[in-house]
Amino acid sequence: xxxxxxxxxxxxxxxxxxxxxxxxxxxxxxxxxxxxxxxxxxxxxxxxxxxxxxxxxxxxxxxxxxxxxxxxxxxxxxxxxxxxxxxxxxxxxxxxxxxxxxxxxxxxxxxxxxxxxxxxxxxxxxxxxxxxxxxxxxxxxxxxxxxxxxxxxxxxxxxxxxx
Amino acid sequence: xxxxxxxxxxxxxxxxxxxxxxxxxxxxxxxxxxxxxxxxxxxxxxxxxxxxxxxxxxxxxxxxxxxxxxxxxxxxxxxxxxxxxxxxxxxxxxxxxxxxxxxxxxxxxxxxxxxxxxxxxxxxxxxxxxxxxxxxxxxxxxxxxxxxxxxxxxxxxxxxxxx
Numbered sequence: 001x002x003x004x005x006x007x008x009x010x011x012x013x014x015x016x017x018x019x020x021x022x023x024x025x026x027x028x029x030x031x032x033x034x035x036x037x038x039x040x041x042x043x044x045x046x047x048x049x050x051x052x053x054x055x056x057x058x059x060x061x062x063x064x065x066x067x068x069x070x071x072x073x074x075x076x077x078x079x080x081x082x083x084x085x086x087x088x089x090x091x092x093x094x095x096x097x098x099x100x101x102x103x104x105x106x107x108x109x110x111x112x113x114x115x116x117x118x119x120x121x122x123x124x125x126x127x128x129x130x131x132x133x134x135x136x137x138x139x140x141x142x143x144x145x146x147x148x149x150x151x152x153x154x155x156x157x158x159x160x161x162x163x
Numbered sequence: 164x165x166x167x168x169x170x171x172x173x174x175x176x177x178x179x180x181x182x183x184x185x186x187x188x189x190x191x192x193x194x195x196x197x198x199x200x201x202x203x204x205x206x207x208x209x210x211x212x213x214x215x216x217x218x219x220x221x222x223x224x225x226x227x228x229x230x231x232x233x234x235x236x237x238x239x240x241x242x243x244x245x246x247x248x249x250x251x252x253x254x255x256x257x258x259x260x261x262x263x264x265x266x267x268x269x270x271x272x273x274x275x276x277x278x279x280x281x282x283x284x285x286x287x288x289x290x291x292x293x294x295x296x297x298x299x300x301x302x303x304x305x306x307x308x309x310x311x312x313x314x315x316x317x318x319x320x321x322x323x324x325x326x
Contacts, residue, residue, distance in 0.1 A: 079236070083252065086246035086250045087252055088253065090254050094212050096209065097209045097213045103207075
């Protein structure tokens with residue numbers, strides 16, 4: 001029986017990549033870390049991706065997540081943005097697999113359903129729910145960090161339902 | 164003075180990723196390898212990306228390219244395709260940087276200009292030019308392999324002009 005579980009949530013992006021680590025211990029969820037990995041736009045893309053990869057790898061080494069939960073990106077304004085998000089997703093996925101993690105994607109709708117109970121939840125509502133579920137008093141900033149924690153919570157909530 | 168140079172051209176994709184290795188030795192270009200890395204669509208994306216990464220890494224270990232030339236993808240039919248291509252590009256870029264290669268992108272137009280002399284060249288024309296420039300008698304199949312060789316040729320042609 002697993003009593004401990006660590007989940008790394010990732011809100012993927014090349015400029016800004018949100019991350020959040022949640023530990024479930026004896027049925028209780030605790031946020032261990034949340035923040036944003038930023039890569040400078042004046043840097044060349046290959047170097048930015050390498051920087052992102054190193055930061056993600058560092059998070060995985062530090063928190064040893066069992067699961068990496070990534071947002072499934074469905075729509076983008078243009079091809080350039082979609083390709084850039086895809087690049088970030090690819091990096092996170094291969095880092096997760098290489099470290100032996102389960103890597104799973106959730107659509108924004110699935111995350112909203114799991115965390116707020118309905119697919120129409122807005123950013124503010126989601127941030128409040130994340131804080132409530134994790135017992136966090138202070139506002140979660142930036143929003144990318146809250147989104148990433150929501151992804152990790154989504155995995156844990158769905159697992160609870162399935163088990 | 165560099166007399167040897169190895170360039171790995173990559174036509175990126177998750178389902179099919181074309182590759183071509185060209186050696187320039189004493190001003191002459193020779194194709195050392197060309198082909199396609201395919202990943203099975205029935206496999207989960209994270210595993211497909213890991214497979215692609217391992218194959219790209221293997222090519223880099225085997226041919227030790229100085230340069231990795233990747234197609235800059237500008238348009239895609241839909242966000243899902245763009246994200247999937249972006250994932251493949253991200254993998255190739257970080258593998259190249261990690262191995263100490265120069266990683267550079269060329270637009271389809273730049274490749275056509277360099278290899279066929281005009282940006283309007285079609286697939287057939289490009290394949291013929293690639294074969295002519297590399298002294299290859301037999302048709303290059305699949306087309307992804309020809310595209311990848313064209314990318315490597317593009318890098319070498321532009322370097323020649325700049326030097």
